[in-house]
Amino acid sequence: MSMRIKLIIIGICIVVVFIIGTININQKINGRKTEDHNFITVEDNIITKAEALRLLSYLYYDKAAREALTFDITYEDSQMSGWYDTYVNAAYHMGLIDKDITENPGEALTYGKCKSLMDNLILKEPGFQSIYQGLTFEFTNQDKDMATKDFLEIYQAILSDPGIGVVTPKPGGPTISPKPGDPTVTPKPDDTIASPKPGDTVRKTLLKEETLLVLGKDASGENPGRMITDQGKYYYTNSADYIKYLSPDPASQEEKDNLTAGEQQGNSDTGEKKGASTAGEEKDDPAAGQNGEQAAEEVSDLAERYLDQGIKALTCGQEIVYIWSLAEEEITLHNVWIKQGEASTLEVFVSGLDKTFTTQYKLSDSLQKVVGDITIKAKKVVQLSVKPDMIQGKVLRIGDGFIEIEGYGKLPMDENMKIYNIYSTLSEEPSTSILVGYENTSFIVSEGKVSAALITGMIKAENIRVLLMTTNYKDIYHSSVKLTGTGKFTVTAGGTAKTYKKGDVVTIEAGDELLKQGRITVEPVAEEGKIRILSIKRTSGNPWYRGHIEISGEDQGLILVNELPLEEYLYAVIPSEMPTSYGPEALKVQALCARSYAYKQLLSNGLSRYGAHVDDSTSYQVYNNIAENENSILAVKETYGQVIEYQGEVISAYYFSTSSGHTAGVSEVWINGNDLPYLEGKLLVSEGGQGSEGEGSEDMEQYADLSSEESFRSFIKAKGLPTTDSEFNWYRWEVTLSAQNLKKVIDANLKKRYEANPEMILTKVKDDGQGKEGFISQPVDTVGSIVDIQVVKRESSGIVSEILIVGSEGTVKVRSEYNIRTMLAPLYDEIVRQDGSSVEKMSLLPSSFFALDVNKKNDKLASITLNGGGYGHGAGLSQNGVKALAEQGKKYEEIAAYFYKDTDIGFIYE
Structure with missing residues (x-):
């Protein structure tokens, strides 16, 4: 190759490199990333x-x-x-x-x-x-x-x-x-x-x-x-x-x-x-x-x-x-964690970041691990205010703008209050990190307000606080409370305690003088003693409570909280959630689930505004509706501290009464919920018999996906299909709801469900804002006479997640299984179970696993017939399925792993 040709090639290469470089520089100047050459x-x-x-x-x-x-x-x-x-x-x-x-x-x-x-x-x-x-x-x-x-x-x-x-x-x-x-x-x-x-x-x-x-x-x-x-x-x-x-x-x-x-x-x-x-x-x-x-x-x-x-x-x-x-003005960072300060340097932790600022003037004193306000201008700290006052005590309640601390009463929260975890890796935490009932948090107080909370140690979740509802679980506020004890008990208010003997009855009314001194505490003198609340009635009568009872007064009435050890709380959860006749293995599974659920709820702090972790109703776990007994106590003791874990984290152990033969995923039951890998919907059937895992069976393949009407109808009407729950009455049921009764139930619940879940009750409109028909969320209390009801969406588990209610005055789309069960409740119609027995006056449909048929007379809706299966929401563990598996000889660890995929048994008190 001649020198001339080589020089030409080199020249071409240089030009190409120059062009590419120019393009890259141009792209960088304009902050863009090229995906094509146009x-x-x-x-x-x-x-x-x-x-x-x-x-x-x-x-x-x-x-x-x-x-x-x-x-x-x-x-x-x-x-x-x-x-x-x-x-x-x-x-x-x-x-x-x-x-x-x-x-x-x-x-x-x-x-x-x-x-x-x-x-x-x-x-x-x-x-x-x-x-x-x-x-x-x-x-x-x-x-x-x-x-x-x-x-x-x-x-x-x-x-x-x-x-x-x-x-x-x-x-x-x-x-x-x-x-x-x-x-x-x-x-x-x-x-x-x-x-x-x-x-x-x-x-x-x-x-x-x-x-x-x-x-x-x-x-x-x-x-x-x-x-x-x-x-x-x-x-x-x-x-x-x-x-x-x-x-x-x-x-x-x-x-x-x-x-x-x-x-x-x-x-x-x-x-x-x-x-x-x-x-x-x-x-x-x-x-x-x-x-x-x-x-x-x-x-x-x-x-x-x-x-x-x-x-x-x-x-x-x-x-x-x-x-x-x-912004040229000064900006103040409130309640910052000051790691240390020396001379003209200030090291702080703010908004999750470690920052170092230069101060305009030298610090007069060294600082270390304190809370304060710092004011910034032109990248320098121009003002510093340290807040040294600290208090500590058990958190009794976290309300709207206040924290109630034992020994200090209700203290208002600074609008810029911060919460820092300082016992392990330094971090800023959400408000739910301050757990009621525990003393692992110190509080920085300035000008009478709580400026910061410092979490100083791990929680050993030994105690739980339960909000006690009125008779029939109608309200959280009591007009009065009447108590007695199994032995001597004390009533304490404002630091003064009065002792009562066994059988004495104490009545506290809303507005009682004692409440002016703050929270009232009622507790037995003997460790094994209990307090009985005579103003509350449950299935077992007037309930006896371990631990102590706290009474606080609000404008709406009295709030009652029962604080007791978590393990003892479970004594009265298990019989309220599962018949103790189901046997020891089934009860131990229930203990695992109840403890796991309670632990998660305790840490989530969802009822801190009332000073509690859970309430005693079906909104959480039913507690003390049926009194504790030897079997429930034994099941708790034999599983002491054990929980169900997935990859080292305690699971949300959802459970329900009876399956239709197929469980549902979280997002199928709670539309806005996030699916959890251990709570996948699964078919509880195989040719190997109840609850066995014959993945290759013909039944498994045929009914794995029940989202189509055809497959679900075939499944719900199949005879002799061996599932974990197939021998129980609620496994299959049928109900016919008349149009008149449907209207009464829908009219009674439509407004309530809209107010509770406005995004789940959608009304059909001619103009959805885009010039076309559609559904929007807007207040609604009736659709008039019922013209038609249709299943709009069925999930792969077979659960109905959307229905359409067509009325003479409007059409609504109802989403989520709970809303659907409320709208189609057989309150006035008889529901027949698979053994031929009937149940009346149900305020909820047993489940949302059903096939719907419309019955017309003279071209008008006369009634609808629902052929369904199961009782409860359908996600997680079936309690009757547990009983069946236990009767087959399976151990509680095996049963838990069957319903909660890829889980292990952990321990919460280590």
């Missing part, structure tokens, strides 16, 4: 369609609602897809654009296209007609690319509308905040509420101005693209920096004055094209602007650019829409 050039300071739609989407949807929308748009070219897809889809759901996308969202927005978007918005919201008034630009040259500053001007006009209640200032202008008394409505996902209609106030809760101190980035890996601030964590992956357009600060004004002549003219010719974006690509950096306007020398990541600085941002939920100014 570049769309967009000028600096020109807004893209994608960015315009992103901004508009926040008028209706926050991040969760936007991502929950059904994805209905289609791109003419799949290469058009990009980071903006969910925003474009949201704009379609808002009625701003068509579902068929023929133009690349990455292209520049023209003034004409902007006018079209605004006109469509006004069609939905006629009140927005005023947004065109007072604009500093016109839409006359409709084919010209739109300046970013002009779009932001009209966007602020939208935000300034009284129907929004939030505004970002125009350049140099003031901030207008929401007015007191503005209504708030929490936005719902798309499957529960349609796009807002004219007059709706959903947007009032969406957009908000906030001043944030940027502390860093979320490095957890669970939620990438989140900025950590003093006010919480905010997603900022697609956020924009609009300081040069919107900041009222003089320093920013000079930059605005230097905008090109073309930018200032808006509709006139703009200058040379500088930026570039790529079709169908995502951002290479979380904070790169949508139009590529950052200069190459700028730090493109917003969290890094404004680290330790205050910013003013427009937010939507936990997402930053854009930054519009730097």
Whole structure:
């Protein structure tokens, strides 16, 4: 090869390398990642369609609602897809654009296209007609690319509308905040509420101005693209920096004055094209602007650019829409954990981050492991206030804005109260981490308020606190309480105790003088003694309680809490949940489940506002409805401390009475629930007999998926199918509900169920906000006469998760098994079980595993017939299935592992 040819080849290679390098540099400048080679050039300071739609989407949807929308748009070219897809889809759901996308969202927005978007918005919201008034630009040259500053001007006009209640200032202008008394409505996902209609106030809760101190980035890996601030964590992956357009600060004004002549003219010719974006690509950096306007020398990541600085941002939920100014004022970080301070250095733990700040002045004293407020300005600590006062005691209750601590009474909580775990790895914890009934937390008190809680040790979950309900479990508030004891007992109030002898009866009324001294405690003198509450009736009569009883007064009445050892609590749970005649192995399984469930509930702290962990009703586990006995006590003692674990964590041990032969997954029973790997729905049948695991059996294959009507009907009517529950009465049942009785039950429950679960009761409307028929969540109390009832959705386990009720005055879709069982309750009709026995006046349908048949007379609904199986929600362990397996000789560990997949036995008291 000649030297000349070699030089030509080398020259070509150099040119290729130069071109590739130039492209890569250009991409880095614009913060983009290339997925194809079809570049769309967009000028600096020109807004893209994608960015315009992103901004508009926040008028209706926050991040969760936007991502929950059904994805209905289609791109003419799949290469058009990009980071903006969910925003474009949201704009379609808002009625701003068509579902068929023929133009690349990455292209520049023209003034004409902007006018079209605004006109469509006004069609939905006629009140927005005023947004065109007072604009500093016109839409006359409709084919010209739109300046970013002009779009932001009209966007602020939208935000300034009284129907929004939030505004970002125009350049140099003031901030207008929401007015007191503005209504708030929490936005719902798309499957529960349609796009807002004219007059709706959903947007009032969406957009908000906030001043944030940027502390860093979320490095957890669970939620990438989140900025950590003093006010919480905010997603900022697609956020924009609009300081040069919107900041009222003089320093920013000079930059605005230097905008090109073309930018200032808006509709006139703009200058040379500088930026570039790529079709169908995502951002290479979380904070790169949508139009590529950052200069190459700028730090493109917003969290890094404004680290330790205050910013003013427009937010939507936990997402930053854009930054519009730097905050020049001082910002105070309240109740920070100060690790140590020396000279001019302060090491703190704040918002989950270890931070080191320089102080403006040297510290007069060294600091270590204290709580205090620090004030930041210009990245320095300019003020420090340490809070040294600490108290400790058993937490009795955590109410709305207060903590009740034994020996101190009710103390108000600082609105910026923090909770720190300081006994192991330093961390900031949620409010549920302060467990009632325990003393593992110290409290920092300042000016009479609790500023911080310091968790100083692990919980050894030995005691549980049970909220006691009235007779028939009607209420948590008692008008009065009447007590006695098996032996001597004391009544303590305000530190003064009075002793009563066996058989003495003490009555405490709401408003009793003793309650003015605080909480009243009633407890037996002898360790083995019990307190009997004569004002409560259960199946076993007036119940006896181990441990002690606490009585507190509220405006609604008296609250009763029984605190006792967890193991002794189980003595009276087991017989209330399972007949003790089921035998020792079955009772030991029940003990495992009950202990696991109680442990999880104890740590979740769900009833801390009442000073309890659980209540004694079916809302948790039934406690002391049937008194403890030798069998239940023995089952607890033989499984002392044992729980069911999955990968080292105690499981949520859901259980129910009787299966239909198939259990359900969590999300099939509780629609908003998260599926758990150990609670998968499974067919409890095989050719090997009750409860054996013959995965290859013909029955297993035939009935593994029961989501179709045909397969479920075949399953529910199959004879001689060997399952764990097939010998029990509730295994199969049938009921016919008359149209008249259906109406009575539905009318009695529809409003209640809507108020309890508004997202689960959906009403059919002619206009769902998108110009078509659909279902929305709105108040409803009747559908009139019942015309038809249909199964809308059946899960793979066979459980019905949605039904349609058609009435003369409306149609509703009812979701979730509990709501369905309530609406179809055989309160006035007789239900027949598989042995021919009948049951009346049931306030719930036995289960949601049923086939539905409509019976008509003269073309009108006369009744419906339900052929069903099982009793209870159907997730987890079947108690009657446990009995059957125990009778086959299986041990309690085997039985637990059968129902809870891949689990082991653990111990909670180690």
